[in-house]
Amino acid sequence: MGRKLLLEHINVPGINTFDVYRSKGGYASVEKALKTLTPDEVVEEVKKSGLRGRGGAGFPTGMKWSFLAKPEGVARYLVCNADESEPGTFKDRYLMTHIPHLLIEGMIVASYALGAKTSYIYVRGEMMPQIRILEKAIAEAKAKGFLGTNILGTGYDLELYVQPGGGAYICGEETALLESLEGKRGNPRIKPPFPAIAGLYGCPTVVNNVESIAAVVPIVNEGGEEYAKVGIGRSTGTKLISAGGNLKRPGVYEIELGVPVEEFIYGDEYCQGIANGKRLKAVVAGGSSVPILPANLILKTINNESRLMSYESLADGGFATGTMMGSGGFIAYDEDQCIVRNTWNFARFYHHESCGQCSPCREGTGWMEKVLHRLEYGHGKMIDMDLLVDVSKKIEGNTICPLGDAAAWPVASAIRHFRNEFEWHVTNAHEVTTRNYGLAHYADPLPLLEKAEA
Amino acid sequence: MKVTIDNISIEVEPGTTILNAARMIGGDIVPPAMCYYSKLEGSGGKCRTCLVKVSKGSEKDPRPMPKLVASCRTTVMDGMEVQNITSPEVIEARKGVVEMLLINHPLDCPVCDQAGECHLQDLGYEHGAAKTRYEFDRRTFERIDIGDKIQLHMTRCILCYRCVFTADQITDHRIHGILNRGDHSEISTYIQKAVDNDFSGNIIDVCPVGALTDKTFRFKNRVWFTKPVEAHRDCDKCCGKVTLWYKGEDVLRVTARKDEYGEAEEFICNTCRFDKKKTSDWVIEGPRKISNKSVISANHYDTLKPLPVVKTNPLLQQANKEQFERETRL
Numbered sequence: 101m102g103r104k105l106l107l108e109h110i111n112v113p114g115i116n117t118f119d120v121y122r123s124k125g126g127y128a129s130v131e132k133a134l135k136t137l138t139p140d141e142v143v144e145e146v147k148k149s150g151l152r153g154r155g156g157a158g159f160p161t162g163m164k165w166s167f168l169a170k171p172e173g174v175a176r177y178l179v180c181n182a183d184e185s186e187p188g189t190f191k192d193r194y195l196m197t198h199i200p201h202l203l204i205e206g207m208i209v210a211s212y213a214l215g216a217k218t219s220y221i222y223v224r225g226e227m228m229p230q231i232r233i234l235e236k237a238i239a240e241a242k243a244k245g246f247l248g249t250n251i252l253g254t255g256y257d258l259e260l261y262v263q264p265g266g267g268a269y270i271c272g273e274e275t276a277l278l279e280s281l282e283g284k285r286g287n288p289r290i291k292p293p294f295p296a297i298a299g300l301y302g303c304p305t306v307v308n309n310v311e312s313i314a315a316v317v318p319i320v321n322e323g324g325e326e327y328a329k330v331g332i333g334r335s336t337g338t339k340l341i342s343a344g345g346n347l348k349r350p351g352v353y354e355i356e357l358g359v360p361v362e363e364f365i366y367g368d369e370y371c372q373g374i375a376n377g378k379r380l381k382a383v384v385a386g387g388s389s390v391p392i393l394p395a396n397l398i399l400k401t402i403n404n405e406s407r408l409m410s411y412e413s414l415a416d417g418g419f420a421t422g423t424m425m426g427s428g429g430f431i432a433y434d435e436d437q438c439i440v441r442n443t444w445n446f447a448r449f450y451h452h453e454s455c456g457q458c459s460p461c462r463e464g465t466g467w468m469e470k471v472l473h474r475l476e477y478g479h480g481k482m483i484d485m486d487l488l489v490d491v492s493k494k495i496e497g498n499t500i501c502p503l504g505d506a507a508a509w510p511v512a513s514a515i516r517h518f519r520n521e522f523e524w525h526v527t528n529a530h531e532v533t534t535r536n537y538g539l540a541h542y543a544d545p546l547p548l549l550e551k552a553e554a
Numbered sequence: 555m556k557v558t559i560d561n562i563s564i565e566v567e568p569g570t571t572i573l574n575a576a577r578m579i580g581g582d583i584v585p586p587a588m589c590y591y592s593k594l595e596g597s598g599g600k601c602r603t604c605l606v607k608v609s610k611g612s613e614k615d616p617r618p619m620p621k622l623v624a625s626c627r628t629t630v631m632d633g634m635e636v637q638n639i640t641s642p643e644v645i646e647a648r649k650g651v652v653e654m655l656l657i658n659h660p661l662d663c664p665v666c667d668q669a670g671e672c673h674l675q676d677l678g679y680e681h682g683a684a685k686t687r688y689e690f691d692r693r694t695f696e697r698i699d700i701g702d703k704i705q706l707h708m709t710r711c712i713l714c715y716r717c718v719f720t721a722d723q724i725t726d727h728r729i730h731g732i733l734n735r736g737d738h739s740e741i742s743t744y745i746q747k748a749v750d751n752d753f754s755g756n757i758i759d760v761c762p763v764g765a766l767t768d769k770t771f772r773f774k775n776r777v778w779f780t781k782p783v784e785a786h787r788d789c790d791k792c793c794g795k796v797t798l799w800y801k802g803e804d805v806l807r808v809t810a811r812k813d814e815y816g817e818a819e820e821f822i823c824n825t826c827r828f829d830k831k832k833t834s835d836w837v838i839e840g841p842r843k844i845s846n847k848s849v850i851s852a853n854h855y856d857t858l859k860p861l862p863v864v865k866t867n868p869l870l871q872q873a874n875k876e877q878f879e880r881e882t883r884l
Contacts, residue, residue: 268735285732290599290627456713456732456739458600463654466737470690487687494650497621498602 102369103330105318105338106311107354110198116233118240121201127246129320133209134254137320142213146316148324150336155181155272155309156387156427157502158411161316162324167296168214169304177305178211178219179281180313183265183272185224186387187449188429191340192310194352196223196230200237204260206313208246209320211258214306218259221310222277225267234262269453273501274307276455287455288501309427311340332358335410339428346378346434347371361385361407361414362399365432378434382518385414386426388446389506391513392439393423419513439521443514444472450507461504464495468511478533480526485515557630559583559606560640572625572636573604577815583638584815586648586677588655588762589714590626591817597719598626601712602651603677607644610635622647649681655712656686658693658737659763666710668764670777670849673816674712695740700730701748703769703828704758708740711765717741717757724821725751741765752791755827759810759818770828771799771807778849780806782842787835791823797842798833805831814845 104110114120121127133142147162168176180203184192196203203221211219223231238260241247249257263281265271271280275289278300299305315337319327328336335357344350347365349372355364364370365380374380383398384390401407402421407414411425433442451469456462468491471484492508499505515522525532555566557575560583566575574592576584585606590598598604604626608619613633622644625636638644655674663669695708713732718741721728730743743749749757758766780799787794799807808827810818830836844850 270735290624292629451736454736456734456736457715458602459651459654459712460602462713462737462739463657467654467657467688467690494647494654498605498647498651500599500624 102354102356102359103338104354105327105330106195106202106314106340107199107352115199116197116201116237118201118237118244121199122244125321126201127205127241129317130205130208130212130246131252133212133320134252134256139213139215142209142316142320145319145324146213149315149319149327150324150331150334151312151315151319151327152335152411153309154311154315154339154428156186156389156424158425161308161312164296164308165210165214165306167294168306169297170215171304175218175301175303176214176216177300177303178207178214178216179274179277179300179305179307180207180219180221180310181272181274181277181307182221182223182227182230182310183277184227184310184427185269185272185453186389186427186429187446188344188384188431189342189387189427190344191342191352191428193227193230194342195310195314195340196227197233200230200233201241202314202317203234203310204237204241204247206316207260208241208251208258210306210308210313210316211260212256213316216306217257218261220281220300221260221262222271222281223262223264224271225264228264231262231264238262268455269449270455270501270503273503276501277307278305287457288503290500330356332408332410333412335412335425339409339425341409341428341430343371343430343432345384345430345432346375346437347432348373348375355409357408357410358413359409361409364409364430365399371432374432374434376434378436380432381435381437382433382439384423384429384431384433384510386424387429388431388449388510389502390424390426391419391422391509392442392517393421393513394517397421397517398423419509420516423513438476439514439518440472440476440525443511444469444476446510447472447507450503454503454507458498458500458504460495461499461507464491464504465507467491468495468507472511475522475525476532478525478529478531480522480529482523482526484526485519485522488512489515555630555632555634557632557634557636559636560638566630568629570630572606572608572623572628572630572634573598575630576625576636576638585625585638586673586680587626587815588673588677588712589716591716591719591760592815593817593821594716594719594723594760597716599624601655601714603648603655605644605647605651607637607641608634609637609641645681652677652681653686653688657688659710659712660692666764667767667772668710668761671816672764673762693737698742699748700743701750701754703755703824704749705767705769705772706741707765707767708742710763711741712763713739713741714762716760716762717766720757720760720821721749721751721754724756725753727751752823752825753821755824756810756818756821759812759821762816768807768827770831774806775801780850782844782850784811784839784842785836786839787826787830787837789823789826792826793820793822794826795820796822796826796836798836798838803833805833805836811842 109115109124143165151161152158268286270276271286273288276286280286295305331337338354341353366373380395382394384392401416414425416422447469451465454461454465474480492512495504496508559576562579564579585604587604588601605622606625610616612631698706700706718731729747732739733742758768783798785798796808797811798805810822
């Protein structure tokens with residue numbers, strides 16, 4: 101059994117209430133941090149832990165905190181990014197639904213470390229149940245003296261608010277989130293300045309993902325060095341993985357970083373293999389914005405080493421033969437799934453969610469979607485694949501925020517690894533137009549898949 | 555701070571952007587800018603035509619920046635080295651941006667009122683991107699009436715946000731902005747209101763393409779058939795310094811005076827722009843000098859002079875030799 105640091109008590113009845121959570125050792129990190137550690141010491145523990153941002157980028161959390169400007173007489177803010185909208189990712193809402201006090205505990209400790217007197221949890225607007233759960237939990241924590249003025253008699257004050265968002269994917273980008281939180285249209289800001297210098301209301305601000313903030317609790321409880329012993333290499337600690345797609349047992353799993361991907365897919369403790377006895381065709385390992393990998397490359401690196409669920413191992417080989425940990429949205433596709441359709445579906449999403457501020461993303465995402473649409477509906481041309489790769493290159497890296505990259509990578513990688521499937525859609529237009537295909541619609545299975553099975 | 559752009563070095567004040575440093579040098583190395591407007595706070599960073607490559611971050615941290623950056627919003631660091639036209643990557647990216655912009659901006663220059671003054675037309679020409687590979691229907695719009703002075707052509711809008719910033723920063727109330735998002739975004743007024751405040755005409759001047767045009771001038775003539783003349787008058791609302799565009803004896807159009815980057819030197823009020831179209835309203839200063847790059851300057855020959863910074867700096871003269879010689883030849 102892998103070690104659980106966040107979801108250890110997830111199955112305890114009533115763990116969503118303050119009393120049960122407290123009886124299981126909840127809020128111990130608040131007591132420890134506020135009574136025995138200085139804010140800088142908490143930051144140091146987080147640095148020692150090697151915790152990397154769990155929202156997708158994987159930037160070291162402790163380092164991010166240490167960048168926070170500390171001018172005299174200026175407020176500082178901590179904002180929790182709970183705008184979980186990446187297709188395939190559903191771990192944050194699971195955590196907020198079932199163990200909300202873990203997040204609140206993490207918020208208090210992190211706010212203390214950063215010197216924030218007011219903090220916000222920015223929750224995606226559609227997630228009303230989670231908003232209500234968090235509000236109730238905050239009220240409980242406040243009633244017990246863990247929020248408000250003079251917390252636990254230490255002289256530290258903190259007000260914590262839940263702010264529903266408008267329900268736009270782009271508001272998960274930290275600067276767009278801040279714009280939205282300020283009551284404006286959720287458009288990403290041009291960086292620099294980074295939020296650590298000028299964030300919410302122009303004040304120094306740290307924006308962290310739900311899971312990153314929750315991970316601060318075990319880090320403070322056990323110490324950064326102990327936390328760093330879990331995991332592998334620079335991928336320390338545990339990670340919540342939201343596993344979906346054609347898996348026998350999809351769900352949210354807490355894994356120790358470093359678990360082999362093969363074990364995660366086929367192991368009894370986790371997903372238990374592909375549903376209905378099918379073969380694995382491809383995996384999107386970190387939410388829809390990361391490159392898709394065919395079965396052989398997700399199970400083994402190009403050097404024939406076992407691929408691990410870690411930031412480094414998943415990225416092994418770069419974008420040519422690797423992918424990213426991303427937000428942990430693990431989507432598995434069985435042999436019947438159409439990669440063209442899937443890619444079009446992702447492109448449709450990014451086209452819809454582009455904010456429209458910068459030209460390459462605004463125009464390019466729509467262009468890619470339309471080309472993919474015609475491929476999916478049997479009107480494609482052989483030149484479309486090169487066109488798509490070219491357009492994706494024109495978007496990638498040239499936009500204000502990473503949404504452009506998120507839109508470009510799935511398309512470019514799908515064509516890189518499944519070009520024959522795209523070409524099949526062009527050469528077999530009749531079958532595609534009449535939707536007269538489905539199960540294993542290739543006459544010739546993918547060579548890569550064959551290798552993987554071997 | 556010393557910054558080097560396409561092998562030409564210059565000393566600039568801290569806080570200067572790469573684009574403005576390049577403008578101080580001048581010549582071919584100045585990145586194009588469709589959305590940046592030096593007189594508008596917060597503008598820039600959106601169109602991505604001014605992307606450049608930072609091949610050396612600074613003396614302290616010489617690492618190159620991993621991605622191309624928007625030169626209009628990136629401030630220089632001491633010792634920074636930037637590649638603009640010397641980087642094939644930049645040229646390729648810029649060409650891509652132009653192609654994207656042309657998806658929903660028709661190249662109907664022969665009928666567009668902005669022809670001859672359109673930055674996108676120039677950019678498309680310079681990058682050989684007169685065509686786009688986009689084969690799908692372009693977006694179309696219902697005609698939107700935003701008042702009796704300004705015509706909005708949403709089909710031609712490239713969403714540079716300049717007019718929004720203008721209305722926000724120099725008029726007393728903004729009633730137009732961006733609706734919707736992504737490629738459904740559009741400039742519109744709040745429930746079909748008119749744009750009618752005293753300085754609203756400036757949104758025509760800042761529009762880099764033909765999306766916002768002057769109803770009192772449009773289709774009366776082509777700009778290259780007109781004669782620009784500088785003039786001024788005592789105005790209680792604005793500086794009163796304008797360019798009059800003559801056809802024969804008639805003033806067809808009044809605009810703010812534009813600098814070499816097509817930006818208004820000073821904003822003018824609607825009275826000067828729309829209501830003063832008699833020569834007797836103005837004190838004439840003389841013919842307006844137009845960049846010889848502009849189609850408007852056709853048949854107006856003038857000797858090009860090197861930019862002041864090149865003339866006074868021997869190092870720049872050396873580094874900018876090719877441009878210097880070309881200008882001398884001309």
